[in-house]
Each structure stands twice: as C-alpha cells, then as structure tokens.
Amino acid sequence: MRPASESELADLIAGRTSPxxxxxxxxRPIGLPSAGKKFYxxxxxxxTQYEPGAxxxxxxxxxxxxxxxxxxxxxxxxxxxxxxxxxxxxxxxGEPTIGxxxxxxxxxxxxxxxxxxxxxxxxxxFVDGEGNIIKSGGRVMKNVTGYxxxxxxxxxxxxxxxxxxxxxxxxxxxxxxxxxxxxxLPEKLALEVLNRSLNSPFExxxxxxxxxxxxxxxxxxxxxxxxxxxxMYRAEELSKYFEDTVSxxxxxxxxxxxxxxxxxxxxxxxxxxxxxxxxxxxxxxxALSLVKGLRESIDIEVFYDWAGNLIWALVHEGTNLxxxxxxxxxxxxxxxxxxxxxxxxxxxxxQSIMELELKKRLKHKFxxxxxxxxxxxx
Amino acid sequence: MEMPSxxxxxxxxxxxxxxxxNQILSPNSVISDPYExxxxxxxxxxxYKCPPLAVLLPRTTEEVSEILKICHEEKVPVIPRGAGTSLxxxxxxxxxxxxxxxxxxNNILDLDIENRMVRVQTGVTNLSVTEAVENEGFFYAPDxxxxxxxxxxxxxxxxxxxxxxxxxxxxxxxxxxxxxxLMDGSIMxxxxxxxxxxxxxxxxVVCGSEGQLGIVTEAVLKIIxxxxxxxxxLLGFDSNVIAGNCVSDIIGEGILPVAIEFMDRLCIRxxxxxxxxxxxxxxxxxxxxxxxxxKEIDEQLDRIKVIASRHxxxxxxxxxxxxxxxxxxxxxxxAFGAMGRINDYMCLDGTIPxxxxxxxxxxxxxxxxxxxxxxxxxxxxxxxxxHPLILFNANQEGELEKCESLGADxxxxxxDLGGCLSGEHGVGVEKRDLxxxxxxxxxxxxxMRVKDVFDPDWLLNPAKxxxxxxxxxxxxx
Numbered sequence: 001m002r003p004a005s006e007s008e009l010a011d012l013i014a015g016r017t018s019p020x021x022x023x024x025x026x027x028r029p030i031g032l033p034s035a036g037k038k039f040y041x042x043x044x045x046x047x048t049q050y051e052p053g054a055x056x057x058x059x060x061x062x063x064x065x066x067x068x069x070x071x072x073x074x075x076x077x078x079x080x081x082x083x084x085x086x087x088x089x090x091x092x093x094g095e096p097t098i099g100x101x102x103x104x105x106x107x108x109x110x111x112x113x114x115x116x117x118x119x120x121x122x123x124x125x126f127v128d129g130e131g132n133i134i135k136s137g138g139r140v141m142k143n144v145t146g147y148x149x150x151x152x153x154x155x156x157x158x159x160x161x162x163x164x165x166x167x168x169x170x171x172x173x174x175x176x177x178x179x180x181x182x183x184x185l186p187e188k189l190a191l192e193v194l195n196r197s198l199n200s201p202f203e204x205x206x207x208x209x210x211x212x213x214x215x216x217x218x219x220x221x222x223x224x225x226x227x228x229x230x231x232m233y234r235a236e237e238l239s240k241y242f243e244d245t246v247s248x249x250x251x252x253x254x255x256x257x258x259x260x261x262x263x264x265x266x267x268x269x270x271x272x273x274x275x276x277x278x279x280x281x282x283x284x285x286x287a288l289s290l291v292k293g294l295r296e297s298i299d300i301e302v303f304y305d306w307a308g309n310l311i312w313a314l315v316h317e318g319t320n321l322x323x324x325x326x327x328x329x330x331x332x333x334x335x336x337x338x339x340x341x342x343x344x345x346x347x348x349x350x351q352s353i354m355e356l357e358l359k360k361r362l363k364h365k366f367x368x369x370x371x372x373x374x375x376x377x378x
Numbered sequence: 379m380e381m382p383s384x385x386x387x388x389x390x391x392x393x394x395x396x397x398x399x400n401q402i403l404s405p406n407s408v409i410s411d412p413y414e415x416x417x418x419x420x421x422x423x424x425x426y427k428c429p430p431l432a433v434l435l436p437r438t439t440e441e442v443s444e445i446l447k448i449c450h451e452e453k454v455p456v457i458p459r460g461a462g463t464s465l466x467x468x469x470x471x472x473x474x475x476x477x478x479x480x481x482x483x484n485n486i487l488d489l490d491i492e493n494r495m496v497r498v499q500t501g502v503t504n505l506s507v508t509e510a511v512e513n514e515g516f517f518y519a520p521d522x523x524x525x526x527x528x529x530x531x532x533x534x535x536x537x538x539x540x541x542x543x544x545x546x547x548x549x550x551x552x553x554x555x556x557x558x559x560l561m562d563g564s565i566m567x568x569x570x571x572x573x574x575x576x577x578x579x580x581x582x583v584v585c586g587s588e589g590q591l592g593i594v595t596e597a598v599l600k601i602i603x604x605x606x607x608x609x610x611x612l613l614g615f616d617s618n619v620i621a622g623n624c625v626s627d628i629i630g631e632g633i634l635p636v637a638i639e640f641m642d643r644l645c646i647r648x649x650x651x652x653x654x655x656x657x658x659x660x661x662x663x664x665x666x667x668x669x670x671x672x673k674e675i676d677e678q679l680d681r682i683k684v685i686a687s688r689h690x691x692x693x694x695x696x697x698x699x700x701x702x703x704x705x706x707x708x709x710x711x712x713a714f715g716a717m718g719r720i721n722d723y724m725c726l727d728g729t730i731p732x733x734x735x736x737x738x739x740x741x742x743x744x745x746x747x748x749x750x751x752x753x754x755x756x757x758x759x760x761x762x763x764x765h766p767l768i769l770f771n772a773n774q775e776g777e778l779e780k781c782e783s784l785g786a787d788x789x790x791x792x793x794d795l796g797g798c799l800s801g802e803h804g805v806g807v808e809k810r811d812l813x814x815x816x817x818x819x820x821x822x823x824x825x826m827r828v829k830d831v832f833d834p835d836w837l838l839n840p841a842k843x844x845x846x847x848x849x850x851x852x853x854x855x
Contacts, residue, residue: 053630054732054762076632105574116574118582119551132820140729141761142548142801144537144586145809145816146843147825151550151582160578172632195492201515201603230674237671281572283493309573331576349576354566358831359578365827377577 001039006060006125006133006164009039013162014131019374022158024062024097028086028104031157031376032347033339041099044164049139052077056122056139058167061099068098078173081117082108082261088271090336099163105155108265109206109223112198112306118154120169126153126161129367139167152362158373160366174225178235179206179251179260182220182242187211187304188288190220193242194307195284197222200241202234207307208264221260267335269303270314276337277314278321282330284308290328297324320345348377379426379782379807382841382853384474388454392431395452399434399476402444407482409433418459418477422524423467423808425724425778430457430471437482439557439565439595445478446593447563455837456561458589460532461503463524465725466806468536468588468842480531483595486510495554495571497598500531504538507599516601519546522802523711534594537586539802541710542667544760545636546602548802550585557596558584561833571598583828588804589839591832605669608636610706611679613686614660614693618642618743618755621662622735624689625759628666629732633681638760639665639710645717645756645767652716655709656702658693664759665710667703713756714767722772723754724781725765728792729801732762741791742766749784763801764792790815805843813845822848 003009013020019036026038041062049058052075059068065083072078083106085096100106102124107116123137136149153160182193187209194207206223213219224234239248251257262268270277282290287308294300294313298321301314315321318341325332331349334342351359356378363370363378388395396410409415410432419427431454436442449456455475462469471477483501490496491514498507504525507518521540522528532538534556539548546552555569568584569575584591615621618640625638641649641663650657657663664686668678679696686694697703709716717723730738739755746753746768754767766788770781789799789809793816799809813822826844829836829852836853 051731051733053626055629056731075630105579107574111573115547115551118579119547128824132824134821134824135817136821136825138729138796138798138816140731140797140801142539142543142729142758142763143798144539144548144802144804145798145800146805146813146822147828148537148550148583148586149825149828151579151585152828154582155577155579172629172634175632199491199494199515199603201606203605227674227677229677230670233671233673281574281576283571285492306573329570330572333576351577352566354564355568355580358566358580361831362578362580362828365831366824 001037002043003039004043006044006127009162009164010127010131010133013127013129016371017369019371021373022103022162024100025064025094027092027094027096028100029090029092030104030335030347031373032342034373034376036371036374039162041097041164047071048165055141055170056167057170058139058165059098060165061097061163063098064095065098065101066095072170076173077170079120079168080110080114080171081120082110082265083117084108085266089267089277098166102154102166103156103158103163109208109261109305112207112309113203113205114171118151121150121154121166122169123167124150124153124163125165126163128161129369129372134161137167141169157376159363159377160372162372176228176231177223177225177254177257178231179257180222180235180239181249181251182246183217185218185220185246190218191284191288191304191308193220193246194222196241197238198307200238202238206261209304210269211303221264223257223261264305267312270312273314274317275314276317276319276341277312277335278332279335280311280313280330280332281309282311282328286329287311294324317341380846381428381472381807382846384472388474389431395454396432398448399432399445402448403434403441404437407435407437409435418462418471421462421464421467421469423465423470423806426467426470426807428471428473430475430477431473433477433479435479435482439559442478442559442593442595443563443565446559446561449476449837450562450835453835453837455840457839458531458535458593460501460529460535461527463528463532464536464806465727465803466800466808468804468806470807472841478593480529487596490571491516493571494601495598496601497596498530500534500594500597501529504528504530504533511601512604515604517604518599519543519552519602520549523714530597530599531594534585534597535587535589536802536804539758539763541637541639541758544638544758545634550582552600553581553585553597554600555598556581556584556594558592558594560592561835561838569598588806588843590829590843591838606671607675608667608669608703609675609679610665610667610697610703611682612658612693612695612706613664613666613691614658615662615689616692618662618739619736620689621664622739622759624664624686625735626733627685627688628682629760631685633678635666635668635682635760637665637667640755640757640759641710641713642755644752644754645713648716648720649709649713652719653705653709653712655705657709658695660692665706717754717767721769723767723769724785725767726785726788727763727765727800727803728789728797729761729763730792730795730797732760734795734797735759735762738764738791738795742788745784745787745791749780751781751784762797786812807842810843811845813843819848826852
C-alpha cells in the first residue's frame with residue numbers, strides 16, 4: 001500500500017484487523033520480520049517547514065534523508081546525531097527516510113557528544129493502531145506540555161503508531177574538523193585515551209577505536225569540530241595529554257575525515273563479511289573486560305565507538321551472544337542475522353518481566369488490535 | 379481554577395491511615411498536625427492553597443514502596459513533592475491526599491567520573507550534583523533558576539530546563555536512568571549506567587510526566603566536563619522587537635552560544651535595584667554567553683558583536699572578569715525574586731519558534747494594554763522559552779481572575795504562533811484547562827492511556843495536566 005496522505009493512511013488503518021508493516025525506504029530491516037502488508041510512506045515526502053534561525057525542521061515521514069541533508073547543507077546546518085546508513089551492512093537498497101530514522105532512533109558517532117536521535121525529535125504526528133491521527137510535542141525546542149509521547153514513539157520500531165511527520169531540532173554544522181589519529185594502541189590503552197579525551201573540556205565529537213584498521217593495524221580516532229582556529233587549538237591542547245606516551249597524527253583533510261567517520265558510523269568493518277552483527281551498549285570502563293570474556297568463549301571480532309559505550313561485534317552465524325553476556329550492564333541488539341536466527345536468538349535484549357509487562361500494556365493502548373509490526377519488539 | 383471535591387471518607391479515616399503509615403516508616407516521618415501540614419499547602423504557585431491530609435517523608439526506596447502499597451490499597455491520592463518550587467502548582471495538594479516528599483532521599487550514591495555519570499537519590503538538590511563533581515572538573519547541565527533548592531525528583535517530574543539548555547539540553551537529555559516506584563509499590567529500573575536504553579523509551583515518557591506515572595527515587599545523571607571558561611556579553615537595544623531579530627540572526631549564522639537570555643526594562647530595573655548586576659538601562663537586554671578557551675571566547679564574542687552591530691545596539695558590554703560574569707548571572711537568576719519585591723506577579727512559561735519573537739512580544743504588549751495589567755518579560759530567548767510576568771494586586775478583588783485571563787490569552791497566542799503552553803515549568807494545575815487549545819481530545823486521550831498503564835486508579839497527582847472534565851471518569855472510577 002502507498003497511501004497518498006496522512007488522512008488516507010488513517011482511513012486505511014481504521015477498522016483494519018490484518019497486520020501492517022510501516023515502511024519508509026525499507027533500508028533498515030532490523031527487527032524480527034513481521035507478517036503483514038507493507039505500508040510505504042513514500043508519498044508523504046514534503047518538508048513542511050524549515051526555519052534555520054529557529055534551528056527547527058519539520059518533514060513528512062517518507063521524506064528521503066538525502067533531501068533533508070541537501071536542504072540543511074544549503075544553510076550550513078545538520079542533523080547532529082549522524083544517523084546510521086544501514087544499506088551497506090544490511091545489504092538493503094532504496095532511500096533511507098526521516099521516518100525510518102526516527103522509528104529506529106538511529107544515532108552515529110557524534111551521539112557521544114550531542115545526544116541521540118531521540119534528543120532531537122521535538123514533535124511528531126502518527127496514526128495509531130485504530131486509525132486515529134495523533135500529534136505529540138510541537139515545533140519548538142523546549143516543550144513540557146503534556147507527556148513526552150515523542151520519546152516513546154522514537155525508537156518504537158513502528159509498533160505503537162505509524163509516524164507520519166516529524167519535527168526535529170537541528171544545529172549549525174561545524175565548518176572545520178580535525179581528527180587525532182593514534183596507531184598501534186592496545187585496546188586497554190586506546191579506551192583509556194578515548195575516555196580521557198571525552199573527559200577533557202575540548203568537546204570531543206567522536207571517539208572510536210578499530211582493533212584492525214583498513215591497513216590491518218589498530219587505530220584510535222578522536223574527532224574535534226567547530227570553527228577552524230578553535231579546532232586547531234583544541235587538537236593541540238588535547239595532543240599534549242598524550243604526546244609523551246603515544247605518537248599522534250592530526251588529520252585535517254575534510255574528505256578523509258568524512259570518509260573515516262562514515263566507515264565507523266555505517267559499521268564499515270563488518271560490511272561484506274560473513275557472520276552475525278551485534279550492537280552492544282555498556283559502560284565504557286566495562287567494555288574491555290566484557291570483550292575479553294567473550295573472546296575466551298567464542299570467535300569474535302569487535303570495534304569500539306562512543307569511547308566503548310558502543311561495541312560492534314561480528315560473530316559466527318547463529319551464535320547466541322547473550323549466553324555470554326550474563327550480568328551485562330547495558331543491552332545487546334542483534335542487528336544483522338538470518339530471519340531464522342533472529343527469531344531464535346531474539347533481536348532485542350530481554351528486559352525484566354515487569355518492564356515487559358508495562359510495555360505490552362502500552363502497546364495494547366496504542367494498538368489494541370495488535371496490527372502494527374506484530375511481534376517485532378513485544 | 380477548580381480542584382476536584384475531596385473524598386470525605388478518606389478525611390474521616392485520617393487517624394487510622396496515619397497509624398498505618400507510622401507502622402511502616404521510621405520515627406518522625408509522618409506529619410499530620412494541621413498546624414504543620416499548612417507548610418505544605420502550596421508550592422511556588424502561591425495563588426492556590428490547600429493543606430494535605432498528611433505529609434510523608436520516606437528515607438528509602440523501600441519506604442516509598444510501602445507507602446504506595448498502602449495508598450493503593452486504601453485509594454488515597456498521592457501528591458509527589460520535591461522542594462515545592464513548582465511554578466505551575468505541580469505539588470498542590472487536595473485535602474484528601476498525602477504528600478510524599480523526597481527531601482530525606484538526599485544521598486549521592488555513586489560518583490562515576492570516569493564514565494561521566496553520577497547516581498543520586500532524587501531528593502538531592504540540583505546544585506548539589508554540580509557541587510559534588512566540580513572539583514573533578516565536571517558539572518550537571520540543567521540549571522533552573524531555583525537550582526539552589528529544587529530537587530532532582532522535581533526536575534525529572536517537570537523535565538526542567540534552565541538558562542544553559544540552549545547548548546546542553548533539558549533534564550531528559552541529561553538523564554540516563556531512574557529507579558521508579560509504581561503506584562502498586564513495585565520497584566523497577568529504567569535505563570541505567572549507559573547511553574540509550576533499549577526498546578521502548580519508558581525513561582523518556584517518565585521524564586516530564588509531572589509525578590503522575592510513578593515516584594522516581596534514584597537517578598543516573600550525565601555529567602559534562604566544565605569548559606575552560608565562559609563569559610557573557612550584554613547587548614542593549616531600543617526595542618524588544620529589535621532584540622528578538624538579533625537573537626534569530628545570531629543562531630542563523632551558525633553560532634551556538636551556551637545561553638541567550640532576554641530582559642525588558644521593567645525587569646532590568648528590578649534586578650538592578652535588587653543585586654546591582656551592572657545592567658545598562660535599556661528597553662531590551664540580551665545576555666549572551668559563550669564558552670571555551672580565552673581565545674575561543676574572544677573570537678565568538680567578536681562574531682556576536684558584528685551581528686549585533688547590524689541591529690543598532692544602544693549598549694554592548696562584555697564581562698571582563700569572573701566576578702562580573704557571576705554578578706550578571708546572579709541578576710538574571712534573581713529576576714523572579716527581584717520582581718516579587720516590587721509587585722505580586724504571575725509567571726508564565728510559553729514557548730514560541732524563535733523566529734516569532736518579535737510577533738509574540740508585540741502581541742503581549744497589546745494584550746497587556748487591553749487588560750490594563752503591566753507585563754514584564756524575562757526569558758530564554760535562544761530557545762524561544764518566554765517567561766512573561768504579569769503584575770497584579772493580589773489583595774484587590776477580581777484582579778487574580780483578570781490576571782489569569784490575560785495569562786491564558788498570552789499562552790494561547792504562543793500556541794497560535796506555532797508554540798506551546800509550557801517550555802519548562804510544566805502544566806500542573808495552572809495550564810491544565812488550556813490543554814485543549816494545544817491538543818485535540820484524541821491527543822489527550824492517548825496521553826491519558828499512558829497514565830492508565832502506570833497508575834490505573836489515577837491516584838498519583840490526579841488532578842493535574844489534564845482538564846478536570848476530561849479526566850473525570852478515570853479519576854472517579
């Protein structure tokens with residue numbers, strides 16, 4: 001189905017009892033595959049409002065992200081949280097949409113400084129499971145009027161409602177960037193360097209470590225962004241923290257910097273590689289012991305983003321990583337696997353029975369007939 | 379403003395209920411003497427008052443759970459209260475309710491500097507979080523004007539902001555996890571000591587739910603490294619409208635100051651009299667603060683001065699020292715207090731898109747004339763969060779009603795301009811009945827269904843947020 005408008009979508013959903021799969025560009029097949037008819041939002045593709053001076057942008061859910069990027073670029077602004085483009089990793093095609101980005105709460109490397117996608121969604125409209133058109137939040141940066149359903153819908157993977165329009169806070173894009181590159185660090189030292197950088201006043205906007213970079217050697221990457229003189233000043237000051245112990249190169253070529261962080265953002269190291277891909281979220285200073293423990297038990301390859309808050313892991317197909325993550329302070333999501341393995345291993349992390357019960361009751365209030373992305377999360 | 383009629387059977391049963399609470403709480407945790415409960419009859423919105431049946435001051439999450447089990451069983455309404463600084467009546471009791479105060483849940487449980495987070499009991503004050511980590515070079519970003527006394531519990535309930543949230547976000551953007559007690563006494567953790575909780579974002583909906591979904595007893599807060607330095611500049615203009623245009627230009631040109639604050643002449647003079655902050659006597663004043671190293675600060679201020687110069691400023695004054703900066707902020711943060719010295723006032727909290735600042739300021743000025751009540755303006759201009767202060771005489775018959783009516787007109791103007799009723803103070807009782815101007819019945823129905831899930835009997839802070847008539851069926855069930 002390709003509804004022409006929000007109201008047509010609402011009419012199609014009202015009274016419907018058979019299952020529905022909301023779809024943007026179909027580029028993020030992350031959750032458990034759900035039975036049902038796909039509802040494509042591609043016709044809802046207008047940018048309804050963009051006010052650079054107010055740092056806000058409102059667009060219909062099916063608007064391609066590339067359109068959004070073009071519009072923002074023209075005014076020197078950006079979506080600060082760097083949404084992931086999953087096409088390479090998940091071998092999907094099509095155009096990622098702003099609705100899909102919000103439904104999956106997708107954030108990349110800059111999340112560590114500026115916050116997640118959910119921190120920039122200031123309002124949205126959606127059609128609930130009964131075909132009601134609901135709006136939550138608004139179009140202003142600060143808003144505490146009523147419950148924050150916007151947060152609840154963001155990252156709900158289309159299970160509570162079909163998002164039809166989103167309002168986002170945007171930020172000025174940095175004019176310059178520099179990356180401190182350190183080669184050959186053992187993981188322990190690398191994570192220490194990344195966290196020390198994040199704990200400095202120099203506003204680090206990317207903190208990643210590849211155990212095996214493109215040339216096969218470990219590389220640690222620390223990004224600084226802003227006006228040119230400020231970036232250079234901070235690169236110099238931050239280098240002083242470490243220059244006694246490690247050798248640092250400062251990369252300032254904007255194209256190389258962009259490509260480097262895109263590689264991290266889009267899980268480049270595990271593209272075109274066989275195996276299941278997991279996303280593990282944990283406390284930075286627990287990341288290393290966690291990975292060490294995993295290595296003792298299974299074949300695993302990892303790299304770190306968000307200074308170790310985020311661990312990307314590649315394992316043999318069908319490995320139940322969660323068996324080895326008992327007591328994990330955080331959660332693990334199975335991002336890439338065969339449908340069989342997804343349903344057998346479960347995509348999303350188990351939660352307490354109480355939390356699950358609450359979530360089921362919420363789902364029932366938004367979608368009493370359980371027609372929206374049946375079984376995807378709950 | 380109307381409050382729901384009280385349930386007399388609860389009031390008549392007071393002694394037995396107090397007995398039950400005394401059994402489960404440590405000594406001196408129950409206040410029930412009518413002379414003492416009077417201290418809890420209102421919060422920062424002093425126009426409305428009603429002493430509660432009793433005040434309960436638990437010391438542990440388990441005590442909170444026991445209290446809620448009793449109230450759940452006995453169907454006693456519970457009013458959560460932090461420091462009682464709400465400006466929207468978020469902690470206003472009814473006579474058949476008990477207040478559950480967080481003031482004794484006041485321990486900082488874990489300072490995890492290495493991972494940039496702290497775990498606290500929620501009765502700690504906002505400022506004490508920053509005080510606990512500042513020697514390590516960190517701070518907790520949300521900074522409501524009441525930060526000296528207001529609690530993290532209240533901040534989470536109202537999703538509080540402050541002057542510096544233009545850059546750092548409000549409470550929800552700085553909250554990683556909570557321990558929450560639901561109305562049936564069950565205890566659960568949402569989120570935790572890491573970024574991004576998985577699955578549905580229950581943490582996101584709990585934050586800002588005005589104490590209606592559960593009692594948050596512990597919080598994991600994100601802390602941020604202190605910048606090397608910060609310094610404000612004062613920009614004075616001949617009119618509010620010109621100042622509004624200047625704000626829009628600064629942001630549009632790619633500069634993101636940490637704060638852009640606005641004050642009009644009425645407010646400037648009151649603050650000057652109160653703290654002597656060194657403000658120029660102008661029609662409209664902007665306080666713009668930037669951060670970084672000394673050189674970075676100079677550069678950003680230079681850019682801002684260039685932009686401001688295009689708007690014919692009548693005053694431009696950079697702070698030259700930490701002492702001067704502190705004084706400038708003391709003046710701004712004392713604005714409400716300073717106004718209170720010269721007049722009764724009602725403080726509003728609407729938000730509008732920054733680009734509509736000139737329109738809203740003109741609109742407020744003509745409404746003020748129409749009602750014959752003066753309005754002073756002091757607000758967070760960078761994110762369009764207004765705090766018009768309506769001056770009135772509380773002792774004059776009918777003046778409060780007139781003031782409320784002007785307030786409603788101003789907030790509806792904000793909604794008409796694409797904004798909202800509340801940017802950071804919350805709906806409480808104050809804006810409850812205006813909610814239908816911003817939301818459809820259907821929008822509110824689904825919000826109320828969220829409360830149904832967490833608190834099916836509608837016992838937690840029941841008569842807030844939603845217009846009484848549309849929540850009536852649920853409350854009386």
